[in-house]
Amino acid sequence: MSNKEAKESRETGFFSAIVAAPFGAVGIRCEDQKISELVYLPPRFQEKAPSDKVAEKAARQIAAYLENPDFQFDLPLKEAGTAFQGKVWHAISSIPRGQVLTYGQIAKHIRSAPRAVGQACGANWYPLVIPCHRVTAAGGLGALPTMMMKPDSTLV
Incomplete structure (x- = not known):
C-alpha cells in the first residue's frame, strides 16, 4: 500500500459512510446513534458503505436530496454549536x-x-x-x- 493509499484509508476510516455527490462526496460521521457531522469531500474519495443504521439512513436521505432537492431531511442530529x-x-x-x-x-x-x-x-x-x-x-x-x-x- 502506498503512502497516499494509507492516508486515504485512515481518512475514510473516520466516516461511518461516504456518499458520492455531483461536487465530490459527502462524508457521514455518526456518534451515539446520531449524525455528528457531514463533511464535503473532494472527488478522490470513494463511496463507503454505511457502518450502522443511522449512517444508512443518512446516506439514503442524502442520495434522495441529490436526486430531488425538494426532499426534506429527517435525521437525528447531534446537538452542535453555540x-x-x-x-x-x-x-x-x-x-x-x-x-x-x-x-x-x-x-x-x-x-x-x-x-x-x-x-x-x-x-x-x-x-x-x-x-x-x-x-x-x-x-x-x-x-x-x-x-x-x-x-x-x-x-x-
Whole structure:
C-alpha cells in the first residue's frame, strides 16, 4: 500500500459512510446513534458503505436530496454549536430551495451582524441538511466551496 493509499484509508476510516455527490462526496460521521457531522469531500474519495443504521439512513436521505432537492431531511442530529449558531442555522433552515439570501438579510432577521452570520455558516456541522449554501455575501458567493457549484454555475 502506498503512502497516499494509507492516508486515504485512515481518512475514510473516520466516516461511518461516504456518499458520492455531483461536487465530490459527502462524508457521514455518526456518534451515539446520531449524525455528528457531514463533511464535503473532494472527488478522490470513494463511496463507503454505511457502518450502522443511522449512517444508512443518512446516506439514503442524502442520495434522495441529490436526486430531488425538494426532499426534506429527517435525521437525528447531534446537538452542535453555540446558542447563537443554532439561531442562525434555524433561520437558514427556513430558506426554501431556489431562494438565496445574504448574510446581511439573515443578520437583520435575527438582529445580529452579517459577519457573525457568515462565521456561523462556516461552522455548520450539517451542510445540505442546514443549507448554508443558500446564504451568500452581499457581493457574491462569499466562502461557498466551488465544489458546491454545478457545471452550469447553479448551487446544489
